[in-house]
Amino acid sequence: MPPACCGGHAGESHASMTAALDVRSLDAYFQTVGGEVQAVRDVSFTVAPGEIVGIVGESGSGKSVTALAIMGLLPAGLSRVSGSAVVGSRDLLGLSPDELVRARGRQISMIFQEPMTALDPLFRIGDQIIETIRANQQVSRRAAADRAVRILTDVGIPDAAGRVRAYPHQLSGGMRQRVMIAIALVSEPAVLIADEPTTALDVTVQAQILELLAELSREHGTAVVLITHDLGVVAETCTRVHTMYAGEIVEECGVDEALSEPKHPYTSGLIQAIPRADKRGQPLYSIPGRVPPLTSMPSGCRFEPRCEHAREVCRAPQPLLQPGGRAVRCCRYAELALPGSFAGIER
């Protein structure tokens, strides 16, 4: 898989550009039997048109909740969201349910890990795309049908004119994900949120889908938020990356910087934990312990109980510090020289 997307913009200031998506101080809470718990805390990030930004984290990091909160898809009554998520000039978090339905598809779309959960098994894929087009645009069924074939061709489905008649179960996982991408992009939204879009796919098909996303983003100027647990996927696809841990962004910087010189111990730990051909036979670094439950988050640094660099100062709440164009939620970052992806390898 060749390095996709634009590259080279990693270090530039994005504040000066007009962001396609501008998320500010996003908090998300869930109602539980034991009271309200906070799943996402103070998440802010921007994505420029045509840019692919990664959000990387493990289970319980809050990365998917962040996406669902932006989309207004968290269960009403059981959750509460505050902050803002501006697309164009509209704050998605301030929209009425009706306005939100109209914004989805036209301004912002989302694709998921398992396309079968989003496709209706009872309808032909062509009809599902036509329905999406006609919900968003005043066009004839005939024109929508033509558009459906074109978009399926664009996402690399061979014999699209014939495949529009197929039902979802007649397609492979990779083809279904292409159909999902077609549905998400058919109304040309400014922003696409892709939540683990390739996790259920084989590695050769994953490479195809990531290339497709990069190509579509570049051609149509779509801003893409790529949510993944896989730093390899981030490295190959994104320009910038946000590392999330226990509901917070703990580090934000260009992908190359994150991999070669991580400043947060968690990011460094994640990099060290990936098996690599050139470290065959050596024990892998593994992060001790587990993510704390939402009901008992440490009041200071949330990674402190698992961090080998933890000191007394880490027990205090950690602001997001901003040294030189990047951000890190660690008061000790300047004292630490953390290993990146080439640690221990002479080159």
Added chain:
Amino acid sequence: MSAVADNGAAAANSVPLLSASELKVDFKLPGAKAPLRAVDGVSFEIGRREIFGLIGESGSGKSTIARAIMQLTPVSSGEVVLGGMRLDRLRGRELRRQRQRVQMVFQDPHDALDPRMTVRQAIEEPLRAGNRGSRADLDDRVTDLLHRVDLDDSYLDRKPHTMSGGQKQRVNIARALALEPELLVCDEAVSSLDVSVRAGIINLLADLQRDLDISVLFISHDLGVVAHLADRIGVLYLGRLAEIAPAGSLLARPRHPYTEALLAAEPEPVPSTRRVSRPPVIAGEMPSAASPPSGCRFRTRCRYVQELCGTQEPPLQRVDRDTLVACHFADKLQLTGRRA
């Protein structure tokens, strides 16, 4: 794992612990005339103290091979020989007795545990089933096994729902080790775990293999994980082996175009400045096992395809001392590997 480099060669010379030869597994599909051949003539050996990795995409037949070795799925033809004993010929009590020598760890650590059993009960279960020892012996053996997988005594009375995925997988490994198997079959055993937890389980498996002198069949779709652990790797494509080679040389110098394609597709967590150029992503997806292509099964996606590939199926042939490849042009192609 220190003996990684020599082990492949040593395994090839000595009598293997397990040998599968010309293994074929058919599934009858309702309504279909011909059975679906999920595994079509697969042969490989696993040496004593060897970690053999089996890699392939979904539908390649890797889990079916694991189940066929365990005799959990009937073998249509071919042999499974464990330490000189034809497992596929055994039935009933004798099969159950011999099968204890091979134990399995599955992908989902939660599904594999009974939610009502404590960790103690879960580890005791195979010991009781295998009639191993008195009550006092049993208690000692359970704590031994628990410590083996790096869990302390405080876990003995816990139930699965209070534990993380990694901790549950450790209990599953302890259960698998209870009857002192000679071969541990891990079918995607770390695939559902988070990266940071997965690393701990990978380290544990490497330690156990070394400390207990057992052999491991490590099945995964994740080339990085397999390459880290395995001495030798078999690459499966659509029910057949495309290549078998020592892990190091498979990565540095793949000999089958499919292996090259897998290596090229694997996302690398390295900065762009360190990325080396790779062959383009291969197109298409694996065809259905119900109607495999004629000749070489990979030919529909292969960028080096020639006329011969459509008419003749390439046999898995030895190309050097410890590498076997099923490609008509293995000697002529200069394929790209990964930095080693």
